[in-house]
Structure formats: structure tokens, C-alpha cells
Amino acid sequence: MNIVENEQVSMAERLSELRRRPLGEIPVARALDVTRTVMRHRDDAEGGVEVARFGSVA
Amino acid sequence: MPTSGSPGTAWPISQYVLKVHSRCDLACDHCYVYEHADQSWRGRPMVMDARTVAAVADRIAEHAATHRLRRVSVVLHGGEPLLLGPERMRQVLAALRRRIDPVSHLDLLMQSNGVRLSEPYCDLLAEYDVQVGISLDGDRAANDRHRRFANGAGSHRQVLRAIELLQTPTYRRLFAGILCTVDVRNDPIAVYEALRAVRPPRLDLLLPHATWANPPIRPAGRATPYADWLLAVHERWTADGRPMPIRLFDALRSTAAGGHSGSEWVGLDPADLVVVETDGTWEQVDSLKTAYDGAATTGLSVFTHTVDEVSRLPEIAVRQTGLAGLSAQCRACPVVTQCGGGLFAHRYREGTGFDNPSAYCADLKELIVSLSARRDVEPVPVTAPVDQDGTDLPDGLLDRIAAGRTDADAVRFLAESQLAITRAMLVEVADGMPVTERAGWEVLVRLDREAPGAVEETLRHPYVRVWAVDARRQLGTDSALTAQLCCVAAAAAVRAGATVEIDVPMRAGVLHLPSLGTLTVPEPVTGAAVLTVEPGRWRLRHKAGTTLVSFDGELYATAPQVTGGHWRANRRLAFAGRTILFEDLDPHRDCHDWKAAERPDASALARWGEVLSGAWSSIEAELPHQAAAVRIGLRAVVPLVDDPTGTLRSSTARQAFASVGVALADAPATAVMIAHEFQHSVLGALLDLCDLFTPSPAVRLTVGWRADPRPVEGVLQGTYAHLTITEMWRQRASREAPGGPAHQRHEQFRAWTADAADALLSSGALTPAGDRFVRRLAAALTP
Numbered sequence: 104m105n106i107v108e109n110e111q112v113s114m115a116e117r118l119s120e121l122r123r124r125p126l127g128e129i130p131v132a133r134a135l136d137v138t139r140t141v142m143r144h145r146d147d148a149e150g151g152v153e154v155a156r157f158g159s160v161a
Numbered sequence: 162m163p164t165s166g167s168p169g170t171a172w173p174i175s176q177y178v179l180k181v182h183s184r185c186d187l188a189c190d191h192c193y194v195y196e197h198a199d200q201s202w203r204g205r206p207m208v209m210d211a212r213t214v215a216a217v218a219d220r221i222a223e224h225a226a227t228h229r230l231r232r233v234s235v236v237l238h239g240g241e242p243l244l245l246g247p248e249r250m251r252q253v254l255a256a257l258r259r260r261i262d263p264v265s266h267l268d269l270l271m272q273s274n275g276v277r278l279s280e281p282y283c284d285l286l287a288e289y290d291v292q293v294g295i296s297l298d299g300d301r302a303a304n305d306r307h308r309r310f311a312n313g314a315g316s317h318r319q320v321l322r323a324i325e326l327l328q329t330p331t332y333r334r335l336f337a338g339i340l341c342t343v344d345v346r347n348d349p350i351a352v353y354e355a356l357r358a359v360r361p362p363r364l365d366l367l368l369p370h371a372t373w374a375n376p377p378i379r380p381a382g383r384a385t386p387y388a389d390w391l392l393a394v395h396e397r398w399t400a401d402g403r404p405m406p407i408r409l410f411d412a413l414r415s416t417a418a419g420g421h422s423g424s425e426w427v428g429l430d431p432a433d434l435v436v437v438e439t440d441g442t443w444e445q446v447d448s449l450k451t452a453y454d455g456a457a458t459t460g461l462s463v464f465t466h467t468v469d470e471v472s473r474l475p476e477i478a479v480r481q482t483g484l485a486g487l488s489a490q491c492r493a494c495p496v497v498t499q500c501g502g503g504l505f506a507h508r509y510r511e512g513t514g515f516d517n518p519s520a521y522c523a524d525l526k527e528l529i530v531s532l533s534a535r536r537d538v539e540p541v542p543v544t545a546p547v548d549q550d551g552t553d554l555p556d557g558l559l560d561r562i563a564a565g566r567t568d569a570d571a572v573r574f575l576a577e578s579q580l581a582i583t584r585a586m587l588v589e590v591a592d593g594m595p596v597t598e599r600a601g602w603e604v605l606v607r608l609d610r611e612a613p614g615a616v617e618e619t620l621r622h623p624y625v626r627v628w629a630v631d632a633r634r635q636l637g638t639d640s641a642l643t644a645q646l647c648c649v650a651a652a653a654a655v656r657a658g659a660t661v662e663i664d665v666p667m668r669a670g671v672l673h674l675p676s677l678g679t680l681t682v683p684e685p686v687t688g689a690a691v692l693t694v695e696p697g698r699w700r701l702r703h704k705a706g707t708t709l710v711s712f713d714g715e716l717y718a719t720a721p722q723v724t725g726g727h728w729r730a731n732r733r734l735a736f737a738g739r740t741i742l743f744e745d746l747d748p749h750r751d752c753h754d755w756k757a758a759e760r761p762d763a764s765a766l767a768r769w770g771e772v773l774s775g776a777w778s779s780i781e782a783e784l785p786h787q788a789a790a791v792r793i794g795l796r797a798v799v800p801l802v803d804d805p806t807g808t809l810r811s812s813t814a815r816q817a818f819a820s821v822g823v824a825l826a827d828a829p830a831t832a833v834m835i836a837h838e839f840q841h842s843v844l845g846a847l848l849d850l851c852d853l854f855t856p857s858p859a860v861r862l863t864v865g866w867r868a869d870p871r872p873v874e875g876v877l878q879g880t881y882a883h884l885t886i887t888e889m890w891r892q893r894a895s896r897e898a899p900g901g902p903a904h905q906r907h908e909q910f911r912a913w914t915a916d917a918a919d920a921l922l923s924s925g926a927l928t929p930a931g932d933r934f935v936r937r938l939a940a941a942l943t944p
């Protein structure tokens with residue numbers, strides 16, 4: 104089974120490849136591409152900024 | 162359309178800086194607290210007393226409950242917070258956890274100079290789960306240029322000792338990162354190398370505080386020394402393969418791609434932060450103190466004013482207005498979406514106040530322009546564009562889901578997509594782990610070939626994905642968390658009836674196997690243990706001995722024999738003619754915006770069973786078009802704690818597809834909550850595949866069902882969930898005489914949903930797919 108290399112393939116197609124391919128044969132770049140896409144605006148979905156992680160101290 | 166910062170609106174505030182001690186044991190000459198324009202610290206008590214801490218905790222908890230904030234963070238700050246001493250510190254931490262934890266997920270953080278950090282302190286911080294950021298300006302020469310004791314001696318040695326303590330395996334998870342203030346007289350590469358050497362999980366590079374009245378130090382003849390300095394660091398960091406996140410660079414990278422900055426230093430994200438001084442006065446962000454004496458003052462106090470009142474102050478609200486709150490020069494600037502006018506405090510100039518570009522304008526512009534030129538030549542991994550039209554989805558799927566007609570095929574398609582995403586995340590986590598720690602991954606890979614059904618069933622567990630999201634963020638920093646991949650593998654091995662031996666991480670005597678249950682050993686051991694799984698029996702060898710578990714046939718069907726420990730199995734309850742997981746064990750289940758309940762006893766469980774079966778009957782009768790999707794899709798229910806005020810509580814966690822959190826209620830109410838939360842789950846899964854809106858941090862919309870204006874995603878989610886609630890009340894009203902309470906509820910939900918759909922359609926934030934989605938949704942309101 105070939106992983107589709109074309110970056111323009113749809114998300115649904117990319118996922119269906121990941122679903123079918125054995126875990127050990129999923130190229131890391133392909134997995135990273137999907138996780139980055141899925142998390143594209145999730146890490147800060149609340150919309151706030153992380154102002155205070157260390158306070159604003161200089 | 163109301164947007165962030167509209168006057169008179171109480172914007173949710175999720176971040177609080179508590180000045181718990183107003184003095185410092187260092188006398189750094191660049192510290193804004195003591196060395197800048199504002200000298201208000203002189204008139205304040207030295208420490209925040211217990212009464213004030215209790216009042217702050219009450220105010221935060223009350224605000225978090227009103228605005229249903231999923232998370233709040235509290236930063237202990239000073240002065241130097243460690244000057245409190247361990248006993249007082251314990252009282253502060255206990256008071257904050259006791260009051261805020263039941264209402265919202267509380268992230269506790271501390272910013273410290275590290276000088277007084279000790280093992281007993283670290284144990285205390287670990288007990289209360291406090292993350293610690295340490296200030297360090299680079300190598301010894303760089304650090305001791307400013308960070309000195311009052312007698313002039315440098316602090317470098319003491320700070321490094323603190324960092325060494327935070328790097329030991331026991332305390333590593335407490336280490337939040339390093340905060341470094343830039344001084345252009347220091348060699349950028351020497352500073353970078355020194356900071357990289359201490360392996361911080363994150364690095365913040367801060368520009369020293371300056372304003373137009375008190376401009377940045379610029380060595381003669383150099384127009385943009387700060388940009389040059391940062392660019393030199395960026396170049397080395399990139400060449401090194403970005404060994405740790407550097408917030409400023411990551412923020413500029415994200416905004417360059419149209420995303421959030423996640424930082425108050427650059428970008429247009431709203432800043433939702435307030436400060437509490439030792440005497441309980443509310444203040445604005447503390448960096449304002451660099452501007453002029455009293456610049457941060459609000460005149461309000463925790464004893465007399467709520468957070469909502471603080472949030473309504475125009476000077477707080479303006480920080481939420483994004484582009485509109487900037488000076489004319491910034492608004493016209495080509496890099497404004499990335500720069501955002503820099504840090505608010507740095508814009509100050511006498512006469513015009515904060516209505517100016519940053520005092521670092523030239524540096525910011527140079528930095529941004531140069532970084533984007535570099536990005537053009539750098540091989541940046543390009544993420545494939547996401548569907549904005551809905552054309553990549555199977556035919557008709559978007560329309561069916563939008564109209565509240567999610568059917569069995571649609572939900573199956575989403576569930577398969579979610580499974581694929583979890584698989585991708587596991588690959589990412591495994592790839593980021595040291596080769597020596599990948600034994601669990603090897604087992605999972607083997608089982609995926611030999612017993613794919615068992616792996617699939619394990620990975621469909623909603624909280625495996627929650628763990629994976631957490632683990633990918635903590636790669637390289639929290640090996641105990643990433644090691645839980647072994648627990649996933651072990652659960653799959655148990656399901657497969659396979660024979661494996663695998664190292665598993667135990668915490669406080671507990672080993673959790675996702676979706677199966679929890680094994681507790683008599684001693685609270687933490688660290689690696691060896692689990693041997695064979696068909697019908699397991700052996701766990703740990704620091705305090707060996708635990709044996711044996712069972713006949715199916716694990717679910719029998720009560721296992723256990724010696725040297727205690728097994729608690731995940732229980733299942735009847736729902737829709739099958740069973741679903743009643744998830745009251747998984748440590749990752751506590752990711753909802755209301756606290757997860759402890760494991761109910763047998764009689765409470767029986768009550769849950771009755772409620773869920775009644776709820777299903779209601780869903781089947783009142784949502785005929787979607788009941789099949791709920792029946793096939795819903796995998797788990799997480800019991801949440803009761804709200805003492807009697808408010809119904811339910812929640813969906815964005816990463817836990819097909820699981821809903823609910824607090825115990827009667828069957829009709831539970832039906833509404835499950836249907837509502839399931840909608841969120843469906844829409845969340847759709848949003849993974851297709852962009853329905855463009856994230857615009859400054860856009861907030863007002864909706865009928867909540868007091869506070871909401872971001873676009875929140876409104877879209879709420880509107881979609883309310884479509885289903887409207888339908889349920891329509892069905893209930895049809896069985897009731899005209900004018901009854903169900904008719905009123907139906908009318909109310911219909912009106913709220915229709916208005917919110919209108920607000921979305923005129924927000925300008927929807928993509929073509931989103932526009933189509935919301936139009937279908939609105940049309941479905943009138944059957």
C-alpha cells in the first residue's frame with residue numbers, strides 16, 4: 104500500500120491512509136502533518152493568551 | 162456585533178498574578194517592581210495574608226463558575242514568592258486549590274529567582290502541582306550583570322543550583338522553563354548556549370522594560386540592536402534544530418501563518434490577565450509599572466469588587482480590542498498582525514499615554530521582516546491546507562450534520578477519522594521518545610499487526626487521545642507521561658489475550674490500563690514496574706513486591722483474583738440496547754470544564770444505570786433523526802461532581818471524541834445533556850477535517866444563553882448544540898397543551914439558536930463551508 108505523497112490530498116484521504124496502514128509503517132512526516140493540521144487552532148482554543156506563564160516580570 | 166473590549170462587558174479573565182510577597186532577596190537593577198517609575202510597593206504589606214488569599218480564591222472561583230472557565234491559571238509572583246517560607250506557602254497553595262479546584266482546572270505556577278529553592282520546597286510544590294519558572298539571563302557574566310544580591314554579589318551559582326534540582330527526575334515535571342531578559346551588551350550566542358545547556362522545557366526571551374519616556378538602551382550607531390541580537394539567537398536555534406520552544410519565535414511563526422500568538426508580547430490576541438497586590442488590590446498587568454507611578458492602579462480590591470467589575474474597567478477592556486485598540490501608526494503598519502504593537506507597557510509616552518507604537522518599534526519591525534525572509538528560504542514543514550469549502554468530505558455529509566441529521570454513516574465516518582488522528586498522535590509521541598524508552602511502542606506495533614481489533618478498540622477509548630495530546634506537548638520534558646504509552650500497549654495486550662512483558666510507569670502505587678481498570682498496590686510506589694501479561698493472568702513486579710491478577714475468560718465478565726493489590730475494573734452500563742463505558746477511573750478523564758467525580762459506590766452506580774436507560778428512551782423518542790448516531794457513536798459517560806448550587810452540569814472535552822461528562826440528574830435532563838454534548842463531539846470531529854471559521858481572537862459574539870461574549874468557535878459549538886435542544890423541546894411541547902412550560906422552553910431555545918446563527922453569519926469569520934453549515938442549521942430550526 105502506498106502512502107499518498109501529494110500534499111494536496113484531502114484530509115479525509117490522508118486519514119484513511121493512516122487508518123489502514125500498520126502503525127509501524129506510518130511515516131513520521133505523514134503523522135506529523137496530520138497532528139499539526141488537527142491541532143492547528145486547538146492548543147489555545149479558549150482564545151486567551153498565555154500572558155502569565157512566567158508573569159510579565161523582566 | 163459586539164467584539165472584545167465593548168464597554169460595560171465583563172470579559173472572562175483566566176489568568177491571575179498574585180503578589181504573595183512584596184520583597185525580593187535579589188536587587189536586580191532591571192526589575193520593574195523596585196527600580197522603575199512605580200514605587201507603590203513601598204506602602205504595601207510585605208506578605209499577602211491568609212484573609213486576602215481566601216478572598217482572592219473566592220473571587221476567582223466565583224468568576225470561573227459564572228463564566229464556566231475550563232481552566233484558570235494563578236501565578237505566584239512577587240517580589241520573590243519563595244520568601245514566604247514553606248509553611249505560609251503551603252497555606253496559600255492549599256487555599257487556592259481548595260476553593261478553585263472544584264470549579265475549574267487550576268494551573269498553579271510560580272515565577273522565582275530560584276535562590277531559595279530547596280528539596281522541601283520542591284516536595285511542597287510537587288504536592289500542590291505547581292510549575293516553576295526560573296529567571297536566568299544566560300551565562301555567569303550575562304546573568305550577574307543585573308541579577309545580583311544587594312551586596313553586589315552575583316546570583317548565578319544559586320540559580321544554577323535551583324535548576325539542577327528541577328532537573329532531577331523527581332522534580333523534572335515541576336520545571337516550567339526559563340525567563341531571560343535580553344541585554345544587548347551580552348553575547349547572544351553565549352547566552353543562548355548557556356540557556357540551552359540547562360535544557361529548559363521552554364525559554365522566554367524578554368525585552369527589558371522601556372517606554373518612549375525611558376527608551377531602550379541602544380549602543381551608539383546601531384538602529385536595531387535588539388532585532389540583531391534576537392536574530393543571532395534565532396539563527397543558532399534553527400541550526401540546532403530548535404531544541405526547545407522559544408516563545409517569542411514560536412509566537413511570530415504562528416502569527417505569520419495567521420494563527421494565535423499566545424503571547425502578550427506580540428500579536429493581537431486579547432490579554433486576559435489581572436494582578437492582585439499583597440494588600441488585595443486589583444491591578445492591571447504589572448509591566449505597566451514601568452510607565453508611570455500608579456499606571457497599573459485600578460482602585461478596586463478583592464474585598465469589595467468582583468473580577469467582573471475589574472474586567473469591565475475600560476483600561477482592562479481595551480487590552481482585549483485587538484487591532485482597534487492600537488495607535489493609528491500601528492493600525493497602518495504592514496506587520497501589525499504579527500507585531501500587534503508590542504507589549505502594551507512599552508507604548509507609553511507622556512501626553513499620548515499608550516496610543517503609540519512600541520518603544521521597540523524599529524526592532525520589532527526588523528525582527529519580523531527578517532524572520533519572514535528567512536522562512537522563505539528555510540525548509541519549513543508545510544502543513545497541507547485544510548478544506549474550507551466542505552468539498553473534501555463525503556457527499557452530503559456536511560449538510561446532514563449541519564441540519565441535525567447526523568446518521569449512523571456520518572458518525573462512523575467521523576469515528577474512523579478520529580481513530581486515524583489518534584494513530585498519528587501515537588506515531589508522533591513514539592518518534593519523540595528516546596529509543597531506549599520505546600518498548601511499549603514496539604509492543605503496540607506488533608499487536609497492531611497480530612491483533613488489530615484489540616489495538617483498534619483500545620485506541621478508540623476517548624481518553625487515549627486526551628493523553629496523547631498531552632504527551633506530544635510534554636515530549637522531552639515529562640518522561641513519566643510519555644511512558645504511559647506502555648499502559649496503552651498493555652491494555653491492548655490484555656484485550657488481545659497476548660503474552661507480553663513490558664515496563665510500565667506507576668504513580669503513587671497505581672497502574673491504570675486505559676478503558677480496562679486500575680491496579681493499586683499496597684505501597685504508594687512511583688516509578689517503573691514490570692508487567693507480564695499472559696492470557697488470564699498478569700504479574701506486576703514493582704519496588705514494594707509483586708502483585709498477581711488472574712481471571713477466567715473475559716476480564717469484563719469475572720471478578721479477578723488478586724494477591725498483593727487491588728483491582729478496580731472499568732464498569733459498563735446499559736444504553737441504547739448495548740453497553741457503554743462508565744468512565745470513573747481514567748486519570749485523563751478530568752479534562753472537562755467541570756470536575757470529574759470520584760468512583761460512585763454500587764448503589765449510586767445502579768442509580769446511574771436507571772438514569773442512563775431513561776435518558777436513552779427520551780433521546781430515542783425526541784430525536785428520531787439522530788438517535789441512531791448517538792447509539793452508535795457514544796462510547797463513554799464520565800460522571801462529574803454535583804454542582805452545590807443545583808445547576809445541571811455537563812461537558813465535552815475537545816479531545817475526547819464520543820465521551821460526555823454529566824453530573825447526576827434525572828433522566829429527561831440527562832437526555833438533554835447527552836444530546837447537547839454529543840453534538841459538541843460531532844462538531845469537534847468535523848472541525849478536525851474542515852475549517853468552518855477563521856480564528857479571529859478579537860471577535861466575540863453575544864449569545865442569549867450566556868452572559869459573556871464568546872469566541873466564534875464557542876458560539877458555533879453552542880449554536881449547534883442548541884439546535885438539538887430546540888428539537889427535543891419541540892417534541893416535548895408537541896405532547897403538551899399549548900402555552901405549557903415545554904412550549905416556552907422550545908420558543909426560548911429556538912430564538913436563541915436563530916439569533917446566534919444570525920450573529921455567526923454576519924460575523925465575517927465563517928469560511929464558505931462554515932457559512933453553508935450555519936445556513937443549513939438555521940433552516941433546520943423551522944421543520
Ligand code: SF4
Nearest residue numbers: 491494500518519522
Ligand atoms: S512594528 Fe511598530 S508600527 Fe508596526 S505594529 Fe509594531 S509597534 Fe506598531
